[in-house]
Amino acid sequence: MSTVLPSQTLGTALYQENFSLRSPLPLKNNYLWKIETGVVRTFTWLEDGTLVTTGLWGPGDLVGKALSTLDPYQIESLTHVQASLLPLENEQIRSEWLLNHLQQIEALIVIRSYRRVDMMLVKLLVWLGKRFGRAVETGNLIDLRLTHHDLAEMLGTTRVTVTRILGKLEEQGLIQRLQLQRIVLKEDELWHYEI
Amino acid sequence: MSTVLPSQTLGTALYQENFSLRSPLPLKNNYLWKIETGVVRTFTWLEDGTLVTTGLWGPGDLVGKALSTLDPYQIESLTHVQASLLPLENEQIRSEWLLNHLQQIEALIVIRSYRRVDMMLVKLLVWLGKRFGRAVETGNLIDLRLTHHDLAEMLGTTRVTVTRILGKLEEQGLIQRLQLQRIVLKEDELWHYEI
Numbered sequence: 001m002s003t004v005l006p007s008q009t010l011g012t013a014l015y016q017e018n019f020s021l022r023s024p025l026p027l028k029n030n031y032l033w034k035i036e037t038g039v040v041r042t043f044t045w046l047e048d049g050t051l052v053t054t055g056l057w058g059p060g061d062l063v064g065k066a067l068s069t070l071d072p073y074q075i076e077s078l079t080h081v082q083a084s085l086l087p088l089e090n091e092q093i094r095s096e097w098l099l100n101h102l103q104q105i106e107a108l109i110v111i112r113s114y115r116r117v118d119m120m121l122v123k124l125l126v127w128l129g130k131r132f133g134r135a136v137e138t139g140n141l142i143d144l145r146l147t148h149h150d151l152a153e154m155l156g157t158t159r160v161t162v163t164r165i166l167g168k169l170e171e172q173g174l175i176q177r178l179q180l181q182r183i184v185l186k187e188d189e190l191w192h193y194e195i
Numbered sequence: 196m197s198t199v200l201p202s203q204t205l206g207t208a209l210y211q212e213n214f215s216l217r218s219p220l221p222l223k224n225n226y227l228w229k230i231e232t233g234v235v236r237t238f239t240w241l242e243d244g245t246l247v248t249t250g251l252w253g254p255g256d257l258v259g260k261a262l263s264t265l266d267p268y269q270i271e272s273l274t275h276v277q278a279s280l281l282p283l284e285n286e287q288i289r290s291e292w293l294l295n296h297l298q299q300i301e302a303l304i305v306i307r308s309y310r311r312v313d314m315m316l317v318k319l320l321v322w323l324g325k326r327f328g329r330a331v332e333t334g335n336l337i338d339l340r341l342t343h344h345d346l347a348e349m350l351g352t353t354r355v356t357v358t359r360i361l362g363k364l365e366e367q368g369l370i371q372r373l374q375l376q377r378i379v380l381k382e383d384e385l386w387h388y389e390i
Contacts, residue, residue, distance in 0.1 A: 070301050099264065
């Protein structure tokens, strides 16, 4: 479905498009996608197929090949996503977009630097909660449809390890797992997590 | 030692300063350091003191707090370094500086995503060689005074592991180790490294 849009802050949006779960957003030279609703991830991959996540992006964020130096590079919807295609011609890449990308990847490299995988996972959940969480009665809800496999990929660990640690965190009352991969964080408790 | 400099591409350099090995470059708000000679690294650290390298920078590169979103943040000379202090006032952060920073950290997160530490280390050496290497008769010389501990920190592994793998790479004729932590890469062979 494509709809002609009125002019945006960044030139004029060519059209708006809907993407279902786990669809690639087409890469077009000199265009950026502006996420209107939902969440996408950007990633590259290694020769052996290992996926390397470089960011998760939500409403208002701009993503596109011009905002990364990586090749291969892909954008994929994690949830249902509505995005506008914006032309870059006659437009300079703005510093604030790059700073936004720098912030994401700096956060990810810091998270991945914890020596213990449980600490990595706790830091990742807290970061996801801060960026994408929604306050609910029982805590902070992350509703991104991220599978254990996805979380493992973001940390360079195995699905089995993520499953084991999430189980432990739930036992300790630090998180609550709901259907459809949703996770509720008990943020105060997680903040003090150390063992 | 400080010397008044004529105007630079980025406003006017306030002064030039020399730093000996392993000295911190002072962080000043609204100023960037332009590296004239030598190599510095930028890093942050975790609560437990783990150091997280976010880039290595050589002649022509600009570094400063304004080009990172991390706090804490530090710049440290790896070699003898000469750098100019450049004011940022009335200057916008330019996209190309941020893209340069993005490129470094994207490269580092990709290198750290290899599942095997030997692959990480080979990729790191090849990357260092490409950025800072100098062609010598026997190969590509990396002369950065990076200790095994430094390399381990960049990969989130242990010094012992780095020492063991470097020994193995040398036995296989893929690198040659010289005094003062210098390494000569046999790049053609390393390019095909897989085991």
